[in-house]
Amino acid sequence: MTPDTLSLIQSVAGHAEDGRGPAPVHLWNPDNCGEMDLVIRADGVWMHEGSPIGRPQLVRLLATVLRKDPDGYYLVTPVEKLKITVEDVPFRAVRVDREGDDLVFTTDMGERVAAGAEHPVRVETDSATGEPTPYVHVRGDLEARIERSVFYELVEMAALADGRMTVRSGGIDFALGAVT
Known part of the structure; x- marks a missing residue:
């Protein structure tokens, strides 16, 4: 540089x-x-x-x-x-807080985003291992990978709906994965 x-x-x-x-x-x-x-x-x-x-x-x-x-x-x-x-995405979601009806993620850069329509949560599942990799949209086309410990917190907050674990934020249900 x-x-x-x-x-x-x-x-x-x-x-x-x-x-x-x-x-x-x-x-x-x-x-x-x-x-x-x-x-x-x-x-x-x-x-x-x-x-x-x-x-x-x-x-x-x-x-x-x-x-x-x-x-x-x-x-x-x-x-x-x-x-x-x-190599993957540029940021890490290192914290999640429940603020009213919203899940607010804090990134390793100090940015805070409330999951919802503008900041969706998505989970990719490795087809070979079944390992989930969760992400949250931060800004533009940039995402943060949700750290494992933060994902465990989400799982603890999750409700069951149609055989899937989901969390709700910003009026939207986000699927975390299937219950097996």
């Missing part, structure tokens, strides 16, 4: 710092400037040039300018667009 790129990201990422949330990357359409050696591993660790990024503030800063396009993930500013690698 060049100092110029980092400086540009810092200048446009003020949205998160002043409470307005992530930068409006959906409004920016710069030319693709190539690829950056940045990998978000399946376990949630952000790696730059083969080494973990050790500064959580830097990871949060980069997350504010992250966007998923049909052909992959990018860090986007008004004048640059750099492709990065994401």
